[in-house]
Amino acid sequence: MANLPAVRTLEGDLVRCGAWLRPAEGAFTHVAKLALINALAPNPLCQALFRCNALRRSPSPVSGRSFLVTTWISRSRLGIAGAGTLGGFLSETCGRWAAVIASDSHLRFCRPCADLGYHSSLYQIDAIKACPIHGDALVNRCLNCGAQTPRYALTAESFQAPMRCHGCGCGFGVAWDDEPNYTVWSQVLDTRALMPLWRKLQVIARLSVEWPCLQSWCDVPTSASTEQQRIDCFNALLQLTDYPDIALQARVCITPIALAPRRPSWEIQSDVGRRAIYKSIRRRIASQLRKVGSPSLEHVENAFHTDQANGVTVPRRGTCPPLLHAFMLWTQRFEEFDVISSVRTALGYRSLSECSPTRLRTSILTWPGDLSANDQGWGHFAWACFLEALTDAIRWQCAVRGFEDPLEQDDPYDPVVQRQRRGFLEQLSLWSPKLSSAIEPVSSSIGAMTWRDASGALCAGLVTFRRTGVMSRD
Ligand SMILES: [Zn+2]
Numbered sequence: 001m002a003n004l005p006a007v008r009t010l011e012g013d014l015v016r017c018g019a020w021l022r023p024a025e026g027a028f029t030h031v032a033k034l035a036l037i038n039a040l041a042p043n044p045l046c047q048a049l050f051r052c053n054a055l056r057r058s059p060s061p062v063s064g065r066s067f068l069v070t071t072w073i074s075r076s077r078l079g080i081a082g083a084g085t086l087g088g089f090l091s092e093t094c095g096r097w098a099a100v101i102a103s104d105s106h107l108r109f110c111r112p113c114a115d116l117g118y119h120s121s122l123y124q125i126d127a128i129k130a131c132p133i134h135g136d137a138l139v140n141r142c143l144n145c146g147a148q149t150p151r152y153a154l155t156a157e158s159f160q161a162p163m164r165c166h167g168c169g170c171g172f173g174v175a176w177d178d179e180p181n182y183t184v185w186s187q188v189l190d191t192r193a194l195m196p197l198w199r200k201l202q203v204i205a206r207l208s209v210e211w212p213c214l215q216s217w218c219d220v221p222t223s224a225s226t227e228q229q230r231i232d233c234f235n236a237l238l239q240l241t242d243y244p245d246i247a248l249q250a251r252v253c254i255t256p257i258a259l260a261p262r263r264p265s266w267e268i269q270s271d272v273g274r275r276a277i278y279k280s281i282r283r284r285i286a287s288q289l290r291k292v293g294s295p296s297l298e299h300v301e302n303a304f305h306t307d308q309a310n311g312v313t314v315p316r317r318g319t320c321p322p323l324l325h326a327f328m329l330w331t332q333r334f335e336e337f338d339v340i341s342s343v344r345t346a347l348g349y350r351s352l353s354e355c356s357p358t359r360l361r362t363s364i365l366t367w368p369g370d371l372s373a374n375d376q377g378w379g380h381f382a383w384a385c386f387l388e389a390l391t392d393a394i395r396w397q398c399a400v401r402g403f404e405d406p407l408e409q410d411d412p413y414d415p416v417v418q419r420q421r422r423g424f425l426e427q428l429s430l431w432s433p434k435l436s437s438a439i440e441p442v443s444s445s446i447g448a449m450t451w452r453d454a455s456g457a458l459c460a461g462l463v464t465f466r467r468t469g470v471m472s473r474d
């Protein structure tokens with residue numbers, strides 16, 4: 001026992017190994033060291049640390065004893081040693097994204113790191129292909145016999161002989177070959193190369209992002225592997241960390257979209273596909289509107305006021321259903337001609353023979369401009385635009401609540417009505433960019449982003465931003 005540790009801390013009858021932990025060390029090697037020092041089999045180990053038994057087999061995508069997430073741990077029952085391992089769980093760094101961007105199906109390790117008894121939870125992120133410290137490939141197979149590594153979880157298989165191959169018994173690094181190797185465990189390892197990634201993950205943890213936020217427009221399931229999906233998610237999130245100011249003040253929502261070969265705009269304009277998608281969404285909303293049923297629906301043109309100065313159309317009455325206002329906003333952004341009659345047609349108050357064919361604006365049809373989305377991605381965009389319009393309509397209603405519909409008042413010379421009318425028009429000019437298809441052809445809260453995946457291929461996502469804390473009047 002020449003390499004007996006110099007420092008030991010006792011908790012009950014458990015010896016802790018704090019002195020051999022390096023920065024950003026994952027929970028797997030932390031728990032492995034505790035297991036070896038204390039000579040504990042998987043079940044007593046799991047009991048001592050987390051007050052539950054290790055699992056034998058766990059077929060679920062995220063193991064019930066995963067080191068990615070702490071959801072299976074009852075924090076109130078943890079002792080000091082168990083609580084000390086929590087910092088090494090990936091979710092403690094990147095929050096709820098841990099299981100979205102990383103997998104616990106197999107331990108992924110760097111050989112030179114393992115030689116020193118080190119492993120970081122960051123190595124479980126599929127998009128990280130090489131150790132940021134050494135540049136060596138992260139592997140999920142025994143380098144001696146090729147057997148797959150165990151789950152990155154506190155399972156019986158993983159901790160029967162921790163950090164060793166269950167096929168050939170070989171350690172995943174020199175530090176794990178035989179006895180607890182205190183000397184190697186306490187050698188200095190410079191982990192500064194992990195810190196940029198570590199900090200980005202902390203920013204990701206604070207992002208308020210919905211993913212994926214929209215119901216799949218098309219019923220064709222994605223053919224990408226779950227590993228590729230995790231890589232795509234990670235890369236998309238990483239893009240957002242370059243905008244920390246936006247990220248902290250906004251709700252950001254990303255929907256991956258597939259790119260298609262570029263087509264000239266005249267070809268898209270004459271294509272019936274996108275018009276069919278648009279009309280299908282329009283039909284759905286119109287049928288919802290008919291269910292809402294309001295007398296104002298029958299006289300759509302009388303329900304709205306169009307501002308002479310900026311051409312913005314808003315409801316005359318506060319009782320106008322936001323859904324109808326949103327429908328109006330949305331069709332204005334999408335359709336080229338006479339929107340009021342288009343809305344009346346969509347709602348069934350005008351016969352089809354009376355109306356001109358639906359013609360969509362080129363800027364909308366060719367979204368996102370310098371890229372080309374496939375029809376499914378474009379459908380996501382069209383639906384996202386409607387959801388934005390609905391949010392705007394609800395917020396507009398909140399903004400002018402309390403002005404008592406000044407456009408509807410009988411006496412325009414009454415000082416109270418005048419004051420309310422002024423307040424209403426002030427709000428209208430404040431809101432005009434949001435409510436005007438002339439100023440914002442596409443809502444400014446909708447965008448697209450691109451990134452390169454590991455193979456260098458271009459990926460794209462539909463992004464919606466929603467500033468938080470702006471609904472001040474409700
Ligand atoms: Zn390494």
Ligand SMILES: [Zn+2]
Nearest residue numbers: 142145165168
């Ligand atoms: Zn092996």
